[in-house]
Amino acid sequence: MPVTQPLITINPLEPIPLVEQIVSGIQQQIAQRVLRTGARLPSIRDFAAQHGVSRFTVVDAYDRLVALGYLLSRRGSGFYVAPVTPLQTAVTDTSYLERADDVLWLLHNTFRDVPEAIRPGCGWLPKDWLDQKVIQKSLNELSRKSxxxxxxxxxxxxxxxxxxxxxxxxxxxxGIHAEASQLLITNGASHGLDLIARLMIKAGDVVLVDDPGYYTLFGLLKSMGAQIVGVPRGLHGPDIAQLEQLLHIHKPKLFFTNTVLHNPTGTSTSLAVAHQLLQLAEKYGFYLVEDDIYGDFHPQTAVRLAALDQLNRVIYVSSYSKTISASLRVGFIACQAELARRLLDLKLLTGLTSSEINQRVMYQILVEGRYRKHMEKVRNRLAVKRGQVIQALEQCRLTLYTEPAGGMFVWASLGHGRQAAEIASRATRQNVMLAPGNLFRPYQEPSSWLRFNVAHCEGDKVFELLSTA
Amino acid sequence: MPVTQPLITINPLEPIPLVEQIVSGIQQQIAQRVLRTGARLPSIRDFAAQHGVSRFTVVDAYDRLVALGYLLSRRGSGFYVAPVTPLQTAVTDTSYLERADDVLWLLHNTFRDVPEAIRPGCGWLPKDWLDQKVIQKSLNELSRKSxxxxxxxxxxxxxxxxxxxxxxxxxxxxGIHAEASQLLITNGASHGLDLIARLMIKAGDVVLVDDPGYYTLFGLLKSMGAQIVGVPRGLHGPDIAQLEQLLHIHKPKLFFTNTVLHNPTGTSTSLAVAHQLLQLAEKYGFYLVEDDIYGDFHPQTAVRLAALDQLNRVIYVSSYSKTISASLRVGFIACQAELARRLLDLKLLTGLTSSEINQRVMYQILVEGRYRKHMEKVRNRLAVKRGQVIQALEQCRLTLYTEPAGGMFVWASLGHGRQAAEIASRATRQNVMLAPGNLFRPYQEPSSWLRFNVAHCEGDKVFELLSTA
Incomplete structure (x- = not known):
């Protein structure tokens, strides 16, 4: 099937020869894993047509990429991305990084800036939903302090x-009562999750995660050699009956879970389920890592595990990357004082301190009430947008998992037996980036579900695409 | 021996009862590892005298700390810091963090802000040597950009x-030629060293380090379960003959070394030694991690390993924490493109991105020439100060290892058979924080050497102390 979208950007006005532009463009796509090992390149004819260049130019560029070891030419079949070139000198990579390969491919794609793409699959708010002025004001105040x-x-x-x-x-x-000594500032929640995993998990350990759940976390745990086991997510939180069965079989040390406005389902753990979860944690002797990065999107005070058990078996992780700015990299962990001390020790050895400049910017935003005002606006805007998107999805005959109480995510199904990955793949060719459910499963198991970020569902293109799916 | 220096700060004007101030002050000292397990507290009489409080108050506070499990009372002998309380519920710590215990104690002390202390042992420049205005100006410029x-x-x-x-x-x-794709920005050099170690080292691996060398690195490697082996540092860099013997015995994968203005000796690796190092790396198949955080303090263009081998077997790490601001947390790794890609993958999984705000601040400082001007001033000021301190140290009959070509460190010996740790311990009681040589050795082996940060050697107190040593 011909790729209708140009693979790379070529600018005939640039002083760099076209062949070189193509070579470096494709090298970059391979480096960023947009083109993966084994991927077939557009035929010479298609590439030429899509990019408005002559076939000779494409032949030249492809030949050069073959010579450089980036592409393989298979007689009569076309050009393919060659397997990753080994390091010039042998490095024995002793991590389990390769186990996270799928997640890494995804991450590289997620962070890639594709101009004019529509991104209903995106995991964060669009630029114009966050308030740059809030950051500017705090930076300005700070710049006047010595x-x-x-x-x-x-x-x-x-x-x-x-x-x-x-x-x-x-x-x-x-409802969480903690001393400042129980808190550790981290470079975003990811850094917090990493410190916890690093302190408590060794290769071969079984670790429980939400299924569906947060794929970067899956990649992190896999890269440490952990065996991740998914706990099915129900409408009111983790499925307690299935969790208990899993606890019988495995003796996990940790369960990472997203309590409020769960990614990707938009569900929040109920008080009753939270209570049962904590009882199981006590009975089976595991810790709960509560990822609360979406909590402030909830219009009411939702239940947190840490509010029930007061940081006894709960390690609470949060950040301001989704709500205010991912560029500040300010997150934190709250937990037992002794555990906080060990995590601090690990943080010190592995990166010393976090930027106090950024922490002060965040402090100003919080203390001056700018955060509260900003979040009120965002919550209201999301509520309106969520209503519209839910209606549009239903018109496209998608089935909602639940109507979320807040947040940016809506989880909807194409219907039993359908493959969300297929429609996502077609959408990509129309520059619409969807997030099919298989991405959110521990081993990318098939799924008929899709995660929609309502703030990124502008225009009709997404829904036209879905209604013809 | 009575402690002459007050252990904690008590403020009788505060609304908090004195007993509580003492309890929380001592708790904090224990948490920060200033008071370590087994340490003897001042007697009730001494504590009362040193802090200007009544003995009854001290008895009350000590009793409460015993009840809380922080102190042990030994009949007739006094009060001691109790062993670390185990976590309320069992966490099996699967890292090798405890192996880095000595380094952690040191790090906590290093970062502790003791007002009025003189800190010739400090590893960075005093506040007034760095230029706050440079940061303020860039922050201000940035705050005006949306x-x-x-x-x-x-x-x-x-x-x-x-x-x-x-x-x-x-x-x-x-002299290092690299593409932007071979560079990875990190949160300071520590983060870079951590990523490299994490990618390439597994528990049980032998890793070579400079002896003496950078103690945080020793702690990092130990916490990963690596076995560190010191390569003696000569006047012109690592001792090549001894290195080759070690390479025969162990088959290390990595050697972490500080090429220019080495911490703590102030020596720089010569061109000839650099060449031999790289030949050995080729022969024995190991990688060199070149830590270059002090390079810009050198008044001339010093030799870097990476300039000889052009990032083939050298992984180059640097940062702006020592030269401009540790609060920005901006450092970087330069290496082979394929290795850079793997390190990027690891960085993504373990913490996503680094703050672009801070990177832009650093970019402005570099591109506007502010960095160059600042460093010229610092280098000149250090040269003057270094001369003065060297003279003063010689008057105190200390023997210099070498007269460093630049930088803030001077490495000097008390003389064969003397223990630098002893004088450092005495100095601490006079609020002078020295850095005895044993700290810089892989397993804190005894040493007669001390590292002096010339920028922190204000006044006569340090030299009076040394001359009576």
């Missing part, structure tokens, strides 16, 4: 006033 | 203009 914080390493646990504000006020408001 | 960079994840490899500047200009100037 002080050692501008140049020094700062507090190893994180900027104390920020930790105090989080402990005394922000966590208090959702 | 753009997606304020809120989004940014380029996974790091801000492209910064990588291009580093690749095309900054590395070029020291």
């Amino acid at each position: 002080g050692g914080f501008l140049t020094s390493y700062g507090d190893v646990s994180g900027y104390l006033p920020l930790r105090q504000l989080l402990a005394q006020k922000i966590l208090g408001e959702i | 753009g997606g960079f304020l809120t989004s994840y940014g380029d996974v490899s790091g801000y492209l203009p910064l990588r291009q500047l580093l690749a095309q200009k900054i590395l070029g100037e020291i």
